[in-house]
Amino acid sequence: xxxxxxxxxxxxxxxxxxxxxxxxxxxxxxxxxxxxxxxxxxxxxxxxxxxxxxxxxxxxxxxxxxxxxxxxxxxxxxxxxxxxxxxxxxxxxxxxxxxxxxxxxxxxxxxxxxxxxxxxxxxxxxxxxxxxxxxxxxxxxxxxxxxx
Amino acid sequence: xxxxxxxxxxxxxxxxxxxxxxxxxxxxxxxxxxxxxxxxxxxxxxxxxxxxxxxxxxxxxxxxxxxxxxxxxxxxxxxxxxxxxxxxxxxxxxxxxxxxxxxxxxxxxxxxxxxxxxxxxxxxxxxxxxxxxxxxxxxxxxxxxxxx
DNA sequence: AGTTTCTTGACTCTCATAGTCAAGAAAGCG
DNA sequence: CGCTTTCTTGACTATGAGAGTCAAGAAACT
Numbered sequence: 001x002x003x004x005x006x007x008x009x010x011x012x013x014x015x016x017x018x019x020x021x022x023x024x025x026x027x028x029x030x031x032x033x034x035x036x037x038x039x040x041x042x043x044x045x046x047x048x049x050x051x052x053x054x055x056x057x058x059x060x061x062x063x064x065x066x067x068x069x070x071x072x073x074x075x076x077x078x079x080x081x082x083x084x085x086x087x088x089x090x091x092x093x094x095x096x097x098x099x100x101x102x103x104x105x106x107x108x109x110x111x112x113x114x115x116x117x118x119x120x121x122x123x124x125x126x127x128x129x130x131x132x133x134x135x136x137x138x139x140x141x142x143x144x145x146x147x148x
Numbered sequence: 149x150x151x152x153x154x155x156x157x158x159x160x161x162x163x164x165x166x167x168x169x170x171x172x173x174x175x176x177x178x179x180x181x182x183x184x185x186x187x188x189x190x191x192x193x194x195x196x197x198x199x200x201x202x203x204x205x206x207x208x209x210x211x212x213x214x215x216x217x218x219x220x221x222x223x224x225x226x227x228x229x230x231x232x233x234x235x236x237x238x239x240x241x242x243x244x245x246x247x248x249x250x251x252x253x254x255x256x257x258x259x260x261x262x263x264x265x266x267x268x269x270x271x272x273x274x275x276x277x278x279x280x281x282x283x284x285x286x287x288x289x290x291x292x293x294x295x296x
Numbered sequence: 297a298g299t300t301t302c303t304t305g306a307c308t309c310t311c312a313t314a315g316t317c318a319a320g321a322a323a324g325c326g
Numbered sequence: 327c328g329c330t331t332t333c334t335t336g337a338c339t340a341t342g343a344g345a346g347t348c349a350a351g352a353a354a355c356t
Contacts, residue, residue, distance in 0.1 A: 003151065005344065009258075016257065028301075041347050048303070061354030064301045077261065109164065109285040110157075113225065113276055120268040128261055137257040153313065176332075189316050196334070209323030212332045301354080308347070316339070323332080 008084040010038045011046050015080060018056065019072035019130045026058075026065030053083055072134060078125035156232040158186045159194050163228060166204065167220035167278045174206075174213030201231055220282060226273035 013036040021027045029047060033040040047066055050056045055075055057067045161184040169175045177195060181188040195214055198204045203223055205215045 004262075007344075012258065026301095030301095039346060042345065044302080045305095045346090058302060059354080060300085060302045060352080061356095062300050063355070064353085066302090109281040109288075110160065112284065113272065113281070114152075117269050117272050120272060121265050124261065124265050124268060133257040133261070136260065140257075155313075174332095178332095187315060190314070192333080193315090193336095206333060207323080208321080208331085208333045210325070210331050212323070214333090297356100299354100299356080301352100303352070304350095306348090308345100310343105310345080312341105312343095314339100314341080317337090319335095321332100321334070323330105325330085326328095 004081070005084075007042075007046060008081055010036070010043060011050060011084050012077060012080050013038060014043060014047060014050065014066075015055065015068065015075065016130055016133055018066055018068040019134060022068050022072065026063060026067050028065040032066065049084075072130040075130050076126050077128045077130070077133075078122050081125055152229070153232075155190075155194060156229055158184070158191060159198060159232050160225060160228050161186060162191060162195060162198065162214075163203065163216065163223065164278055164281055166214055166216040167282060170216050170220070174211060174215050176213040180214065197232075220278040223278050224274050225276045225278075225281075226270050229273055 014032055017032045017036050018027060029043055030040060032038070032047075033043045038046075047056065047058070051058060055068065055070055057069045059065060059067065162180055165180045165184050166175060177191055178188060180186070180195075181191045186194075195204065195206070199206060203216065203218055205217045207213060207215065
């Protein structure tokens with residue numbers, strides 16, 4: 001249960017990767033795909049969607065690729081997931097379990113619990129910026145560097 | 149995202165319904181299905197699985213049906229969801245996003261966030277007993293009764 | 297002109313979830 | 327006992343979303 005679709009995970013990873021590369025010019029799709037273990041063709045689709053957010057910019061040609069336009073501290077995981085969600089064909093996640101999924105139209109005994117769960121999840125998502133994730137990775141890398 | 153499968157929702161509703169009926173003898177599958185808007189044939193399957201938990205008992209024959217064997221205060225939503233999860237063929241929810249789903253084997257920057265989310269969800273699930281849900285419904289029913 | 301890259305959108309594949317069905321066994325009733 | 331009602335079992339089908347693929351074309355740079 002509570003599965004985050006791969007597409008959404010990939011979107012997060014792609015932005016994460018772009019964030020780490022920020023300041024070094026455009027990064028090719030193929031590079032991102034390799035670094036984050038994302039199927040290339042699938043990533044093309046996802047990055048195309050992400051352009052709609054304005055967080056991301058593309059450049060064609062030899063030195064082309066993708067760029068992150070804004071600061072990693074300004075994008076939260078929640079932002080990305082919400083966008084990807086709105087982008088999916090099924091809008092059945094208004095309240096984790098949607099009202100139109102509930103035969104009692106949200107009036108059932110479970111509704112408030114599902115809402116609480118959804119809120120708890122997004123509290124975490126909204127508290128976590130892409131920058132936080134980078135910091136976390138740096139710390140881990142530092143820890144294992146000690147052992148070398 | 150973060151969708152709880154119908155099967156799991158149905159299992160919760162079925163137990164909830166049995167809990168409300170406790171003390172009034174066995175309750176027929178067809179009754180439960182009607183009361184909770186669950187497809188009859190599908191509910192048969194789910195109740196069959198739930199028998200494996202010991203929370204639920206069945207009686208055949210004319211006055212047959214299903215019974216809740218234990219107190220609604222002793223079963224949490226978390227218990228039910230965990231059972232239904234283990235029952236599914238795909239065990240890809242060890243940490244919301246499973247390690248074997250993560251190309252970095254759980255060592256990626258996202259791992260701790262997924263874990264936090266999973267914990268936050270189950271904190272709520274584990275805090276909520278079936279009895280709590282009944283109480284919640286009673287309160288709601290009381291509130292609307294005032295208007296009549 | 298010629299690479300190299302992104303762009304677009306349609307296309308296929310796969311599989312979990314959802315839901316169905318039918319024949320049979322237990323339990324009680326008359 | 328014979329009849330009805332109910333659960334029981336397990337195999338079966340359907341559907342849709344998610345995952346992934348592909349190819350022809352357009353921009354950008356050398």
